[in-house]
Amino acid sequence: MYLFLVLNLNTLWVAVSIAMQHGHYDMCKTQTKSDEGIVWEYMACQPESKDMTQYLKVRLDPPNSTCGDPPEPFCAMGNPYMCNNECDASTKELAHPSELMFDSEGRNPSTFWQSVTWKNYPTPLQINITLSWNKTIELTQNIAITFESGRPEKMILEKSLDYGVTWQPYQFYAADCLDAFRMEPKSVKDLTANTVLDIICTEEYSTGYAAHAKTISFEIKDRFAIFAGPRLHNMASLYSQLDTTKNLRDFFTVTDLRIRLLKPATGATFVDERNLGRYFYAISDIKIYGRCKCNLHANSCTFTNNRLACDCEHNTTGQDCERCKKQFQGQAWSPGSYLTIPKGTANICDPSIAFIGNCYCYGHSNRCTYIEIVNTAVCVGCRHNTRGQHCEKCKKSFHRNGSAKLDDVNVCIANVCDNELLRCQNGGVCHNNMRCQCLPGYTGILCEKPKCEETGGCSSKSGQESIPHNLYLTTMIIVARLCTL
Numbered sequence: 001m002y003l004f005l006v007l008n009l010n011t012l013w014v015a016v017s018i019a020m021q022h023g024h025y026d027m028c029k030t031q032t033k034s035d036e037g038i039v040w041e042y043m044a045c046q047p048e049s050k051d052m053t054q055y056l057k058v059r060l061d062p063p064n065s066t067c068g069d070p071p072e073p074f075c076a077m078g079n080p081y082m083c084n085n086e087c088d089a090s091t092k093e094l095a096h097p098s099e100l101m102f103d104s105e106g107r108n109p110s111t112f113w114q115s116v117t118w119k120n121y122p123t124p125l126q127i128n129i130t131l132s133w134n135k136t137i138e139l140t141q142n143i144a145i146t147f148e149s150g151r152p153e154k155m156i157l158e159k160s161l162d163y164g165v166t167w168q169p170y171q172f173y174a175a176d177c178l179d180a181f182r183m184e185p186k187s188v189k190d191l192t193a194n195t196v197l198d199i200i201c202t203e204e205y206s207t208g209y210a211a212h213a214k215t216i217s218f219e220i221k222d223r224f225a226i227f228a229g230p231r232l233h234n235m236a237s238l239y240s241q242l243d244t245t246k247n248l249r250d251f252f253t254v255t256d257l258r259i260r261l262l263k264p265a266t267g268a269t270f271v272d273e274r275n276l277g278r279y280f281y282a283i284s285d286i287k288i289y290g291r292c293k294c295n296l297h298a299n300s301c302t303f304t305n306n307r308l309a310c311d312c313e314h315n316t317t318g319q320d321c322e323r324c325k326k327q328f329q330g331q332a333w334s335p336g337s338y339l340t341i342p343k344g345t346a347n348i349c350d351p352s353i354a355f356i357g358n359c360y361c362y363g364h365s366n367r368c369t370y371i372e373i374v375n376t377a378v379c380v381g382c383r384h385n386t387r388g389q390h391c392e393k394c395k396k397s398f399h400r401n402g403s404a405k406l407d408d409v410n411v412c413i414a415n416v417c418d419n420e421l422l423r424c425q426n427g428g429v430c431h432n433n434m435r436c437q438c439l440p441g442y443t444g445i446l447c448e449k450p451k452c453e454e455t456g457g458c459s460s461k462s463g464q465e466s467i468p469h470n471l472y473l474t475t476m477i478i479v480a481r482l483c484t485l
């Protein structure tokens with residue numbers, strides 16, 4: 001009872017932990033309060049992981065590799081001497097079309113695609129199954145292929161990142177890796193952070209007719225675990241690696257997968273030539289979980305006109321949100337970033353200053369962001385101690401310098417005055433490092449204005465009657481330097 005409770009608590013903890021780790025990137029923006037009022041705050045985001053087999057197209061090569069046209073006999077799986085089964089493409093109950101690799105299982109018996117038999121032996125029975133999404137997707141879980149025929153003795157899983165123009169091997173599978181591919185057999189468990197991108201040949205999934213072992217895996221999670229820990233409890237660490245290592249990111253990204261079936265299970269050293277109806281491939285299920293690659297600029301992806309496309313946010317566009325919208329090219333496009341967990345960095349596309357005009361931020365910023373809800377642009381990253389939609393206000397603790405224009409770099413000045421730096425002018429004295437106490441006749445934050453200017457009663461003589469304090473000190477310093485020479 002106690003053990004049961006502990007196991008359940010552990011399971012719950014793992015589930016909650018994984019949900020928390022994965023849930024950080026499901027929102028692209030949220031509204032928050034700021035000095036400028038209610039504004040959008042943008043975050044890196046990605047669509048949820050889901051069953052990607054419902055969006056793929058399958059192609060067999062050669063095209064006539066499916067059994068049943070013409071009808072042909074084959075031997076029962078597990079009993080190669082019962083060879084009175086028939087595959088007939090024109091009879092629903094006896095047909096084994098390719099879509100049966102992707103229907104929902106759970107029915108008994110399984111539904112499966114089945115190939116022609118190896119009747120042309122010794123010509124190799126080789127069939128390619130190509131799965132295409134017409135969209136870049138990121139794999140998130142192990143790929144699992146269930147064979148009803150016994151697992152092939154030789155197989156290569158391949159991937160393409162350019163819609164099937166070029167292909168790279170993903171993993172080799174063989175009963176004997178050295179014999180089949182001249183590769184030392186390895187397990188994904190042998191991989192480390194330095195070798196995680198190595199393409200290996202494994203003998204773990206090619207044991208022929210073992211009834212309890214039907215599945216061939218491509219282990220995504222074991223590779224994630226190298227960075228995120230065995231229970232994937234530290235996804236932040238994985239994400240940080242993905243952020244900084246393009247090769248690692250690309251490793252889990254595909255547009256197409258290709259299963260190259262090179263030799264069916266024989267279960268023996270020699271092929272029984274009198275009984276070739278016992279050799280074929282049959283696949284009942286293929287599981288592929290992943291998400292649309294949207295460069296962390298979208299949290300959903302829609303399937304319209306038989307095509308997946310990201311619902312881009314952050315002023316981005318394109319099937320993968322891979323570029324900035326027109327008029328939002330204030331700076332170069334870049335993908336969102338997983339860094340600064342839990343929210344990630346959105347790297348949104350800003351409106352170009354060319355689009356909204358050069359005077360928009362008074363020269364205190366060359367970037368602005370577009371706020372949809374009020375249909376307006378706001379300057380981003382105002383410098384020179386300014387803030388506001390157009391960088392036209394002063395930051396807290398800074399005051400507007402009355403003698404400077406709005407585009408002056410000194411438009412906002414600190415009100416923590418300092419007697420050493422002599423910020424107070426015209427004999428004013430800094431009081432408590434807070435404000436200038438001015439001599440009679442002067443006013444302004446730094447005592448920079450003669451009072452008569454405000455009343456319009458300045459005479460040409462008044463400026464000459466007294467030496468401004470700063471000028472007096474400067475003169476004294478110059479005199480002192482001359483004395484030391």
Ligand SMILES: [Ca+2]
Nearest residue numbers: 100111112284
């Ligand atoms: Ca099926």
